[in-house]
Amino acid sequence: MAKVAFLGLGVMGYPMAGHLKAKGHEVTVYNRTTAKAEKWAAQHGGAFAETPREAAEGCDFVMSCVGNDDDLRSVIFGENGALAGMKAGAVLVDHTTASAQVAREIAAAAADKGLGFVDAPVSGGQAGAENGQLAIMCGGTEDAFDKAKPVMDAYAKATIRFGEAGAGQLTKMVNQICIAGIVQGISEGLHFATAAGLDAKQVAALVAQGAGGSWQLSNRAETMVDGKFDFGFAVDWMRKDLGISLDTARQIGVSLPVAALVDQFYADVQQLGGGRWDTSSLIQRLRVLKGEKI
Template sequence: MTTTAAFIGLGVMGYPMAGHLANAGYDVRVWNRTFSKAEAWTKDYSGTACQSIAEAVRNADIVLTCVGADKDLLAVYEGSEGIISNAPEGAILVDHTTASAGIAEQLAQSAKARSQGFIDAPVSGGQQGAENGQLTIMCGGEPPIFERAKPILECYSRALNLMGPAGSGQKTKMVNQIAIAGLVQGLSEALHFAEQAELDVRKVVDVISKGAAQSWQMENRSGTMIDGKFDYGFAVDWMRKDLGICLEEARQNGAKLPVTALVDQFYGDVQDMGGRRWDTSSLIQRLRKSR
């Protein structure tokens, strides 16, 4: 059984995810670009804060990362001080960042050249899912490597699936984000229409949520959307990054995403309104502003 885990990146997702590993009894080493965050983590959980990536991954059985974007992955994985050069042969490298399929394929090849396994494993479920250990994890990689990583990933997942070879996890996450973008825009327009029609919006939601219009977004975000409160999760800036990845992949594979492209522009409007850190349900605000 894997016993030593290094976790690189202690943001709102990585911090509790690494904590679940510590609570499960693994020997956890953590590294964060801001060292004080790693030190703070060791006050909440049992583990070791490391000053460098090389220190964290040396002799680790599994290395997990959760950083920002493609450029951040290159910074932590490649180079003489990076993960691939310093993790041992036979180590499993698992990336939870939402990034491009291309970078996942590139890192998988680099890891393979060092006799390391690589899994791209983006997650869905947001900060709440990370804290509760209830994330959906979509993975790309080789089946034997996935099976070895599975016991670790089960520490903070409610659903865990291998979707295909390297890059497949990222492509599946793109499907997830495309679906969410359309759902949130549809819900925003529906609630805005109910407001304009001078209906009791909460009563409307209570009725339609029992039928075909029901969705996770309706169940979990309609109330806060009605209240105009948007500090409940995944930020607009992050969603624009993800939709940019989706649209770039679509340009490469020939998929047509007209609604996704439009919603991406709408999120740009929200950014211009000062809502860069609002959660994704804030799309409704641009409709209210135009009243």
């Protein structure tokens, strides 16, 4: 069992830290809103700290899961950042969906201090975090990954290293690019089914058993038909992720026409007031275009 710090207790980090404690690790948490860290400590029996540096002191592993590149830098760097408190030989594992650039930046800073680093964004959403069934995409040295994997296994169903620092973030971009196209396709299919007079839920249940099946279709079709989106991965965060993917694509000279188009469709959903709706809310845009009330 290891001494672990967990930085960031959002909808993903809160249950992930809980799984670490449940597996017997000694866990100290940090959150920008201290009240949430206090709540976690009271619920799970761990400890909380006032700063990332305090949380990281003496730990074998420091896990982070925050919002974006700037949030990540704020908890890692500076006199109160995690790197300032970590002991030599410890490993920093970042679960934030961020840029490959910031991953490489942190990896270099960690190496200068004799620390390991793994960029390890996750897929599986809030349900995956709560059930300990996340897919984790990793980048970093083999040594750092091998040390961190048994700890990450507390909340993972699959964990793979894809290369050096930044490779995990690049793989997560692939994940988000694929999801964008799939959700738009499902939205169009379900909207077509309803307009054609079919029972869209029944259609989805059958299509999910064939070549058109996907996790999104199996897990989101019913709520899409019902117009329920007050859960899951928010449109605001998906646009952040697609922005990172599109920026990276431009840097490496790759065209992502479908992802770029769907990103703009998500902008339309934001304009409808759906920034905090689940990503499956793309179907609402189609309903508005048809003149339906939502």
